[in-house]
Amino acid sequence: MLYGRDAELRLLSDITSRGFAGTGGALLLRGEAGIGKTALLKAAREAAVAKEGRALSALGVQSEASVPFAGLHQLLNPVLHDHLDHLMPRQRNALLAAFGVIDDAAPEMFSVGLASLELISGLADESPVILVIDDAQWIDGPSSEVLAFIARRLDAERAVMLLAVREGHDTVLDDAGLPELHLPRLDDDSAKALLEAHAPQLDRSLRDRLLVEAAGNPLALSELPAALSSQGGVAQTLMPWLPTTRRLERSFLSRASTLPDETQTVLLITAADDEGDLAEILEAAQLLDGTALPVASLEPAVEAGLLEVSGHKVRFRHPLIRSAIYHAAAPSRRLAGHAALAAVLARHQERRAWHRAAAAPGPDDDVALDLEVAAAKALLRGAPRAAAEALQQAALLSDPNTHRGRLLLRSAEINFELGSVTVARRQLAEAKFAKLERAERLRHTLWMEALNEESWFSPEQVRAFADVADQLASAESNGAALALRALWPLAIGCWYGNPAPETRGTVVRTARRLQTGDGELMTLCIAACADPVEEAAWVIGETARLAPGSVNDAAEQHALGASLTAIWAYDLSWPYLCAAVEGLRQQGRLGLLGEALASQAWAAILLGKHRLARTAADEARRLSRDTGRPRWAFVADLAMATLACERGEFDAANELIRTTEAELLTLGAQSILAYAQFARGRYAIVHHKYNDAFEQLARVLDPSDITYHPFVGYWAIADLIEAAVHTGRADEARRYFSQLNALAEKTTAPFLTAMAAYAHPLVAPEDEAESLYQRALDPRLSNWPFHRARLLLAYGRWLRRQRRLVEARRPLHAAMESFDALGIKAFGEDARSELRAAGEAIGQPTPDTLDKLTPQELQIAKMAASGMTNREIGTRLFISHRTVGQHLSRVFPKLGITSRGQLHLSDLGGD
Structure with missing residues (x-):
């Protein structure tokens, strides 16, 4: 019986029941040690198994966390x-x-997360599944990321995940957005009932004191009485200045101290071990005691209630x-225990390396190199964060005059690639005082400059960076490629920032010196981002000469596609962004996929591919939040807001713009505020609030404004010109057009x-406007359907104002x-209003059936119509086959059909 936990048990029962009915989810239990997290997990697990559910469990262990x-x-x-074998080969x-x-x-x-989700979803097809993870704060980082990925995708599964985290511990799961249940201490009545059940023989004074000391902690109430077998036990255990956790540890240690020496040895090894293998x-x-120990040596610990053997x-x-057993042992004894485990684990290289590290009393280059090998294996297993951690630990165990600098440098490079820029900076600062070979020293200097955002806008610092880059290119065979990689963040900083022309030029010249062939891809990308105005024509020309299929790597396709959007070449960027999205999907690189989708969404908006833009932006915002990239999520949110404006969903658009802008100001992400201004300006244009549109959009082209971003500003300069014309700002309109x-x-x-073709007739004298409209409507605008449609609307409006209603x-x-x-x-409604004003009776548009579908439902419907199975769709969208089926079950009635065979791509729209 669990005392005082009726509400918590009801909540767990409700979640489990919903999960078993096919609307699963996850819950994170948080509380202090001994508060009852494990007991609640056990109760939920037993209840699920009693209902013929399948239970899978994991227990976090500190020594296993690496x-x-x-x-x-x-x-x-x-x-x-x-x-x-039930998984697709790539997932397996x-x-x-x-x-x-x-x-x-x-x-x-x-990719590991999707494979795990699909495995669990397949199990749930047979019987409901409950996933129980105790002490999740000590689950290793890669596993925690996968668990968070799975937990966010259980809504359509016959599966639930319950996780317990000890209060005061940070974990990857904290940022997963999971619902939490904080476990309070027991109330007085429940505490008394629990104590009475475990120690009915206690006299009243001792019971009252124990209730005070336990302070509603269930484990204390059930375990401390066992230590009160003598007056000495009372004195040792009930010490008012000790926190509850420390009292409990003393209680457990008092039991362990009376056990045979061989049993205490087994307890220490078990505490240091991460597998629990008998x-x-x-x-x-x-090995530790030098004498063979029988299985029976565990029995006293089992009888004392310390160990369980299954x-x-x-x-x-x-x-x-x-933790009590481990930390109470003498340091020399702990080190010896880890050394013994390392000797036993000769065939398990990674575990052996970490136990050797735990056994090292001080710097040991041999142990450090063993951890470096473990880091290499972690990279092969797709766990770069674990690799960076292993390299960091290896550096700590290395002599500054041997390997420390090299190991810190490599760890910093991995952390930079992972986006952990703060950690990378710290490691580079530490490596500065350790031995580095010449090429390593150059790499170190290069990364120090690349990660120093202040240097991005200083001509002197950029020149110094360029000099180091040149030296590295001549010092290492791959030095030029490495230097270009380090130059890339400076180029991006130039696009988002406002450096002097000299700085932009230095970045581009350095990239050209480092390129190994004409038009090298990274050089094109750097030039486009570093100096869009001066380099756009060259980059566009070089890109047009690229052979079809010459860029095959998904990351390179994304870099080139995103760089072409930086110079307003959306038509050229489009095939690269589409190929990048497809390639990154196949590779399971969700972080970069979210970025590529956000870039694709904005390119689609500016190309007039609005339905595709909506699905891309919707997926981008979800994946970017999944992968901890909120800034890209906000970029996608503002794309969704712009699309909502154009669809006439004004309330939703305004709320999304408002909340996103507030988040951006909180983050200090000023460079993204220009996207918000674009959305605000489009909102105002659609509402015919031309004065507001002018004020909003002019800010983006004003160097003194916080939202200043000239490159984003030119996305909406036609809107700005139109707004100026409508508000009598003829001079400003002509100036912006020039x-x-x-x-x-x-x-x-x-x-x-x-x-320019769209805007020119707006600023021209009345007697020149018609010829400009007609000239602009030639085939040059055929690739720009949105601008062509707006030009037709403007021309029709101009003709109506001239009272040429029929024309x-x-x-x-x-x-x-x-x-x-x-x-x-x-x-479209604007065009209808103009037609009515021109004397034509025009009705409301026929409701578009596709508007009933959410962006993800439309995306899934198109894939299903193309012949893809639920599992194939799930693999592409990083959801389970069961979730795909649930989406399709909602799609069919919305479209008035009953099966996937009635889905046809021609009926689902296109761009």
Whole structure:
């Protein structure tokens, strides 16, 4: 019986019941040690099994927290043998590589996550599943990331995940957005009932004192009475200045201290071990004491309530017992215990390396190199964070005059690639005072400059960076490529920031010196981002000469596609962004995929591919939040807001803009505020609030404004010109048009040319406007359907103002049809209003059935219509096959059909 936990048990029962009915989820239990987390998990597990559910469990162990995917393997190992073959080959290989069973290409963490989710979903097809993870704060990082990925995707599964985390410990799961249940201490009545049940023989005064000392902690109430067998026990245990946890540890140690020496040896080895394997523990204990120990040596610890033995597995009855035993041992004894385990684990390289590290009393280069090998294996298993951690620990165990600097440098490089810039900076600062070879010293200097954002805008610092880059290119065979990689963040900083022209030029010249061939891809990317105005024409020309299929790597496709969007070359960027999205999906690189989708969404908006933009932005915002990249999520949110404006969903758009802008200001992400201004400006244009539109959009082109971003500003300069014309700001309209026209000629960017064609008639004298409208409507705008439709609307409006009503109807009809085809309701309604004003009776548009579908439902429906199975769709979208089925079950009635055979791509729209 669990005293005082009726509400918590009801909540767990409700979650489990919903999960077993196919609407699963996850819950994180948080509380202090001994508060009852383990007991609640056990109760939920037993209740699920009683309902014929399948239970899978994992227990976090401190000494195991550095071994990548150890916790996930512990969770899934019972079902791997019988169910691994049910996975698609790529998913099966991802799991086996993560667990070190096969030597395959390093799997992305999210490929491992999807494989694990699909394995669990397959199990749930047979019977409901409950996943129980206790002491999750000590589950290794890669496993925690996978668990968070799974937990967020159980809504359509017959599965639930329950996790327990000790209060005061940080974990990856804290940022997973999971619902939490904080466990309070027991109330007085429950505490008295629990104590009475465990120690009915206590006299009243002792019972009252124990109630005070236990302070509502269930473990204290059930365990402390066992230590009160004598007056000495009372004096030792009930010390008012000790916290509850420390009292409990003393209680457990008092029991352990009376056990035979051989049993205490087994307890220490078990506390240091991360597997709980009985044979492994006994062998290490034998090495530690120099004498063979029988299985019977565990029995006194089991009888004392310290250990539990199930088959060949040994575990402590509570994590506090483990920590109490381990930390109470003399330091020399602990080191010897780890050394014994390392000797036993000769065939398990990674675990052996970490136990050797724990056994080292001080710097030891041999142990450090062993950890370096473990780091290499972690990289092969798709666990770069674990690799960086191993290299960091190896550096701590190295002599500054031997390997420390090299190991810190390599760890910093991995952390930079993972986006952990603060950690990388700290490690580089530490490496500065250690021995580095010449090429390593150059690499170190290069990364120090690349990660120093202040240097991005200083001509002197950029020149110094360029000099180091040149030296590195001549010092190492791959030095030029490495230097270009380090130059890339400076180029991105130039696009988002506002450096002097000299700084932009230095970055571009350095990249050109480092390139190994004409038009090298990274050089094109750096030039585009570092100096869009000056380099756009060259980059566009070089990109046009690239052979089809010459860029095959998904990351390179993304870099080139995103760089082409930086110079307004959305038509050129489009095939690269689409290829990047497809390639990154296949590789399971969700972080970079979220970025690529956000770039694709904005390119699609500016190309007039609005339905595709909506699905890309929707997926980008979800994946970016999944992967801890909130800034890209906000970029996608603002794309969704812009699309909502154009669809006529004004309330939703305004709320999304408002909340996103508030988040950006809190983060200090000023460079993204320009996207918010673009969305605000489009909102105002659609509402015919031209004065507001002018003020909002002009800010983005004002160097003194916090939202200043000239490159984003030119996305909406046609809107700005239109707003200026409508508000009587003729001079400003002509000035902005001159800027736009000059930039279009200089950069050769077709997007800018299209906007100039649209804007020119707006600023021209009345007697010149018609010829400009007609000239602009030639085939040059055929690749820009949105701008062409807006030009037709403007031309029809101009004709109507000239009282040429019959002539006005033709372009207005064409505009209306184009906007309807693009799914842009707001502008379509403008065209209808103009047609009515031109004397034509025009009704409301026929409701688009596709508007009933969410972006993800539309995405899934298109994939299903193309013939993909649920499992194939799930693999592409990083959801389970069961979730795909649930989405389709909602799609069918919305579309008025009953089966996937009735889905046709032609009916689902396109861009």
